[in-house]
Amino acid sequence: MQYAAPETTAEATRLLADSPGTARVLAGGTDLLVQMKFGGLAPDLLVDIKNIKGMRDVTPEDGGFRVGAAVSGAEMGEHKAMRALWPGVVEAVELIGSTQVQGRATMAGNLCNASPAADSVPAMVAANAIARIAGPDGERDCPVQDIPTAPGKTSLQKGEFITSIFFPARPDNASDAYLRFIPRTEMDIAVCSAGVSLTLDTNGTCTDARVSLGAVAATVLLVQDAANALIGSKLDDSALEALGAACSAACNPIDDKRGTIEFRRDVTAVLAKRAAKIAQSRAGERS
Amino acid sequence: MALDHDTKRDFKIIGTRPLRPDGIDKVTGRAQYGADQSAAGMLVAKMLRSPHAHAKILSIDTKAAEALSGVKAIITAADFGDMRKGEAMNVRDHIMARDRALYDGHGVAAVAAINEATAKAALALIKVEYEILPHVTEIADAMRPDAPVVNAGFVQENAPKGYSENVVSAHEFGHGDLAAGFAKADKIISRTLKTAATHQGYIEPHACLASMGPDGRGELWCCTQGQFYIRTLCAEILGIEESQLRVTASEIGGGFGGKTTAFIEPVALVLSRKAGHPVKMVMDREEVFKASGPTVSSEIDVKIGMTKDGRITAGQAELRYQGGAFPNMTNWLGAQCAFAAYDLEAVNAIGINILTNRPKQAAYRAPGAPMAIYAIEAVVDELCEELDLDPLDVRLKNAARKGTKSSYGPTFDEIGLVATLEAAKIHPHYAAPLGPNQARGLSCGFWFNFGGNTSVSLGINFDGTVGITEGNPDIGGSRASISMMAAEELGIPYDKVRTIVADTNSIGHNDVTDGSRVTFAVGLATIKAARAAIKEMCKRAAKMWGIDEDAVIWEDGYAKPAGQNAGEFEPLSLAKIARKSANTGGPIAGHHEVNADGAGVSFGVHLVDVEVDPETGFTKVLRYTVFQDAGKAIHPDYVEGQMQGGAVQGIGWALNEEYIYGADGKLQNAGFLDYRIPVASDLPKIDTVILEIPNPGHPYGVRGVGETSIVPPLAAISNAVSRAIGVRMDQLPMSPPRVLKAIKGAKG
Ligand SMILES: Cc1cc2nc3c(=O)[nH]c(=O)nc-3n(C[C@H](O)[C@H](O)[C@H](O)COP(=O)(O)OP(=O)(O)OC[C@H]3O[C@@H](n4cnc5c(N)ncnc54)[C@H](O)[C@@H]3O)c2cc1C
DSSP states (O other): OOOEEOOOOOHHHHHEEEEEEEEEEEOOOOTHHHHHHHOOOOOOOSEEEETTTTTOOOEEEETTTEEEEBBBBBHHHHHHHHHHHOHHHHHHHHHSSOOHHHOOBHHHHHHHOOOEEEEEHHHHHHTTOOEEEEETTTEEEEGGGSSSSEEEEEEEOTTTTTEEEOOOOOOTTTEEEEEOOOOSSSOOOOOOEEEEEEEETTOOOEEEEEEESEEEEEEEEEEEHHHHHHTSSSSOHHHHHHHHHHHHHHHHOOOTBBBBBBHHHHHHHHHHHHHHHHHHHHHHHOO | EEEEEEEOOOOTTTOOOOOOHHHHHHTTSOOOOGGGGOOTOEEEEEEEEEEESSEEEEEEEEEHHHHHHTTTEEEEGGGOOOOOOSSHHHHHHHOOOOOEEOOOTOOOEEEEESSHHHHHHHHHHHHHEEEEEEOOHHHHHHHSSSSHHHSSSOOOSOOOSSSSSSSSEEEEEEEEEEEEHTOOSSEEEEEEEEEEEOOOOSSSSOEEEEEETTTTEEEEOOOOOOOHHHHHHHHHHHHHGGEEEEEEOOOOOOOOOTTOOOOHHHHHHHHHHHSSSSSEEEHHHHHHHHHOOOOOOOEEEEEEEEESOEEEEEEEEEEEOSSSSOSSHHHHHHHTTTTTTBBSSSSEEEEEEEESSSSOOOOOTTTTHHHHHHHHHHHHHHHHHHTTTTHHHHHHHHHTTTTTTTTTTTTSSSSSSSHHHHHHHHSSSOOOOOOOEEEEEEEEEEOOOOEEEEEEEEEEEESSSSSEEEOOSSSSSSSHHHHHHHHHHSSSSSSGGGEEEEOOTTOOOOOSSSSTTTIIIIHHHHHHHHHHHHHHHHHHHHHHSOOOGGGGGETTEEEEESGGGOOOOEEEEEEHHHHHHHHHHHEEEEEEEEOOOOOOOOEEEEEEEEEEOTTTTOEEEEEEEEEEESSSOOHHHHHHHHHHHHHHHHEEEEEEOOOBBBSOOOOOSSTTTOOOOOOOGGOOOEEEEEEOOTTSTTTTTOOOTGGGSSSSSSHHHHHHHHHHTTTTTOBBBBOHHHHHHHHHHHHH
16 A cells, blocks of 8 residues: 655646555544454555645635635634634534544545435535636535435546535625534534525624435435525524425435434434524624 | 451542552553554454354355455354353353354354454454344243243243243242232222433443464453453363463443453454464454344333321332343342332242343442333332322332342441432422423432452561552552552551552452452452551560550651550551661561452432423533442542433433444444443533442441442333323433424324
């Protein structure tokens, strides 16, 4: 096995593209190293991206933020302005693992590991975050929801990797929230989860919303019907009921050791409703 | 010796909280655990395990693996001795499959190689041909007359008829006229309750270093609760005499009963014998879950009758326990514990053991009792709810006390149940207000406590300090408690005494650290060993003074003349006598060997408040208080630690822990992600109230405290959750999907 720690994006893409065997990007390694130790994964090449310039920066851009692919959960958590703008995204990232894991784990790694239960992904999808991808043919941008294609699979091509994730600007009276259900209080994997991002007008009526669900299908779901249930409402009980029903209907979960289909359908609706209320109150505080 | 029957009541050291002797070693990493020993020329061992729940092994081809460079030995069941009965055979066959793999993870072959990578590569080269057989992992399925037979030949005479050969034994306890008892009841409730198999969840995986010499003599270093029992098992399995094998217990990273038997040690020894090198073997976590000894799962039918004013008129239970592919005694223990907390005129409990295609169960704190008492206490609580009675008053009304003929036969001596219940009743926790979706649950708990074979040796060093050699691995603070008891008895400061756990050649036999026996039995032997040393020191003082030995007494660390008639002499300190001992007859030591009786049963009561999220079924434990009779708390920190630890493990058992088998008979959650033990943030502070009702069988009144505390949490939490959601829960764990389903079911 080869290990490389290039200092430029170009060098990293070249290494990844030229590798004849299995090549893997190494960010925090909190998924990758576990898979190598216990899951039988044995890559021929590891390309550590942490030494590439800019990869660990959170940079303001067009009123939003561009988050480098190697920024850890702990670094995100300490970024006050990012937290103020996208609190739901930051809270989702901060749910990952423990203090130790937070010191390493990245959002891009969470995304590219392509687990349907990844915590930051529903929040990023609700935020309409855009991943910037470097590859042998240059750079391209891609909405986060189009990166994972199936459990463990992404749409990235050979030689490509994510260099940053962009979170756009948003009006003052807008906010987001993310909730997951786990049987314990931490160090666990989401049985189901929901991210809600919304914008209110001055009357408190919802003018825009994005609702995403995790761990209830092969990839994270962006549920338009659920967003529609909120838009035009003040998140009264009937709007929340409609939101919940839309989420339950959109779920396509499996029965497994972590939860039944019935449980996931029911609790997804509960989480979406609760997340919507939290996002609403946060949006109110920002206006 | 007159001192023998003294029951001490005024203590100087007992009841204080000195620093633990193993603390610094453990936090600095100096402590040597199972995997921390190495030897020159050491090989690394790995096991090949069955991927099937039940399969005939048609052939094992090890040729390609043997040819791999760096592979030094490969063994299968054929390399083990051929003994054909007894527990050692069961242990051997649980470790390594003979002609059939009996559970997912059952060992099939083992490799010793120059390093782990080579050993793993060799495993991949071993070809095993299996013929898959029908399997059975659940109790009801295994009992059916036409069920696949898991392991033939274990059916005992007392096994109930009409079932498959998997139903191997039954033990019945009780007294009185059940029909007459139930006829007196105003309300009778019958229910079937189920508990899942759980794992002890010790953090340190099994690990050992084995070395067999060409002369047939062996050394074994391993992580165990009982080096003497490991020696017995390994010697039998290897067909050698016990004197040929020395076993040293490492420092231990948790055991809870799960390290009372062997899982890897015989394999490492046989590999070492074959390879002619020392062999180190360490289980990974998946192996620990699949191929060590989880606890039994259970299905329990309970029927209890009660009068309107809360008197239990009769109680009956049938307890069905599966503990894997080999027989066990948990049914015998569980049936005895079920109704132990109550003074009953009519009671009957029968415990049945059923074999399944799962790993062989091992002890887990109070084996058999948590499930049994969960079932009984859940039904008692339901009766209290139905009859609108205070659940603590009902327990008090029916509580066993001194003179009660227990449900399992013996008549109780001094016991602490009533005092424990009364302490709970006046505690502020019992009266604290509750909010919406919150409720309070409680349960009694019981454990027998064991005594058993014990040897202790105590040496008085020439400089006046004391060394104690004992043979029970310290899993709960016993080294501190033993040093404290010796210091108390000798009248010297605690820090003058050092206690070590010795190997099998350095002290007489000691039974396993189990049954909450160590502080009781080793403590008792230590006190007697100290008294023997005191007797000798009095003799030396008499010699130094030139008076009669009977004219010397021992007080607060000094030999003194017994009275004016004995003469006027300056008292002699222990240190002074020690310094002169070479000239007064040689080194001074005391020792004591005993098969200790009179362990003294222990009762506890747990109070718990929970809040259940009605929309998700999530249970949050808000407040928890443990009340337990310790007889005498030698080192209260450790006693509280045992009480808290039992409560926490019980919370895990009640809420999330569970062995989950798929339809294919394979274990689906062999890791700490999906086998959910509680994490720190799941728990409130566990409050403790120690009661001290002295055990007449111990000089200081000690009762074991290590096991009773895991018994009440299951029912206490189940009762609290049931009251919070208004539906009686009858199955553990009460994972959120199960609770939410119950809530929805009640809404219709
Ligand atoms: C104890 C523990 C607890 C955990 N708890 C949680 C949890 O609560 N919630 C949760 O969602 N996850 C959890 N995880 C999983 C893991 O920590 C997260 O998925 C984390 O975000 C992964 O980030 P990383 O930087 O460590 O990724 P890595 O392990 O470095 O990489 C993960 C995968 O993504 C690829 N990759 C990484 N970066 C890039 C990139 N820039 N471009 C392309 N491909 C890339 C890698 O090649 C690899 O396949 C936990 C893990 C552990 C060990």
